[in-house]
Amino acid sequence: xxARDVTNAxxxxxxxxxxxxxxxxxxxxxxxxxxxxxxMAAQVLGLAxxxxxxxxxxxxxxxxxxxxxxxxxxxxxxxxxxTLFDSRVILEYFDTLAGGxxxxxxxxxxxxxxxxxxxxxxxxxxxxxxxxxxxRFRAPEQVSEVxxxxxxxxxxxxxxxxxxxxxxxxxTDAASISLACALGYLDWRxxxxxxxxxxxxxxxxxxxxxxxxxxxxxxxxxx
Ligand SMILES: N[C@@H](CCC(=O)N[C@@H](CS)C(=O)NCC(=O)O)C(=O)O
Numbered sequence: 001x002x003a004r005d006v007t008n009a010x011x012x013x014x015x016x017x018x019x020x021x022x023x024x025x026x027x028x029x030x031x032x033x034x035x036x037x038x039x040m041a042a043q044v045l046g047l048a049x050x051x052x053x054x055x056x057x058x059x060x061x062x063x064x065x066x067x068x069x070x071x072x073x074x075x076x077x078x079x080x081x082x083t084l085f086d087s088r089v090i091l092e093y094f095d096t097l098a099g100g101x102x103x104x105x106x107x108x109x110x111x112x113x114x115x116x117x118x119x120x121x122x123x124x125x126x127x128x129x130x131x132x133x134x135x136r137f138r139a140p141e142q143v144s145e146v147x148x149x150x151x152x153x154x155x156x157x158x159x160x161x162x163x164x165x166x167x168x169x170x171x172t173d174a175a176s177i178s179l180a181c182a183l184g185y186l187d188w189r190x191x192x193x194x195x196x197x198x199x200x201x202x203x204x205x206x207x208x209x210x211x212x213x214x215x216x217x218x219x220x221x222x223x
Pocket of ligand 1: 031032033034035058071072073074075086087088122129
C-alpha cells in the first residue's frame with residue numbers, strides 16, 4: 001500500500017446509528033463544554049437532526065459510557081458501528097462529512113493555526129474543569145491551593161493569548177467554537193472572574209453570539 005493509499009483508505013463513515021430514526025448517538029450532557037462544541041458544530045454544519053443526544057454519567061460505573069469510551073469521558077459519538085472521541089476528533093469527522101474545510105481549513109498554515117487556537121481554548125477549558133473538579137472530588141481540607149494556582153495560571157495565560165489574538169468572531173470554525181465554549185463554561189462555573197480583566201474577550205463573545213445562532217441554540221438548559 002502506498003502512502004497515497006493510506007490517506008484515502010477505507011469506506012466512508014456514515015452519520016447514522018441506533019438512535020431514534022437511525023440517528024447517531026452522542027453521549028454527552030447538555031452542560032459539558034466539550035459536548036457543546038460538538039453540538040454547536042453539528043448545528044453549524046446542518047447535521048444536528050441526524051444525532052440523538054443521550055446523557056452520559058461520567059461518575060457512574062454502571063453507565064455503558066465506560067464500555068464505549070474507556071476513558072469514561074464525554075462527548076463520545078456512536079456512529080455507523082464506530083465510536084469516536086474526543087471532541088476534536090468529532091469536529092474533524094463532522095467537517096469531513098460536510099465536505100471538508102468548513103470549520104477546519106483543509107490545508108496550509110490556516111489549518112494548523114486554527115487547530116492550535118482551538119487547542120489553546122480547549123486547554124483553558126481543561127484547566128478550568130480541573131479547578132472545578134478539585135472542589136468536586138476532594139474534601140475541603142484536601143483541596144490543594146498549589147494545584148488550583150497551577151491550573152489558574154493556564155486559564156489566565158490562555159485567556160491573555162486569546163485576547164491578544166482572537167479568532168474572527170464572525171467566522172465560525174473550530175477555533176471560535178472552542179473559544180466560545182470555553183468562555184461559556186467560565187461564565188457558568190466561574191473558576192476565575194475573567195470579564196473585568198479581558199473586556200475585549202467579553203466583546204468577542206458578544207460578537208460571536210450575535211453572528212452565530214448556534215451559540216444560543218446550544219446554551220445549557222436553565223432550570
Ligand atoms: N479532551 C476531551 C475532554 C472531555 C472531558 O474532559 N469531558 C468531561 C466532561 S465536560 C468529562 O468527561 N469528565 C469526566 C472525567 O474526566 O472523568 C474532549 O475534548 O472531548
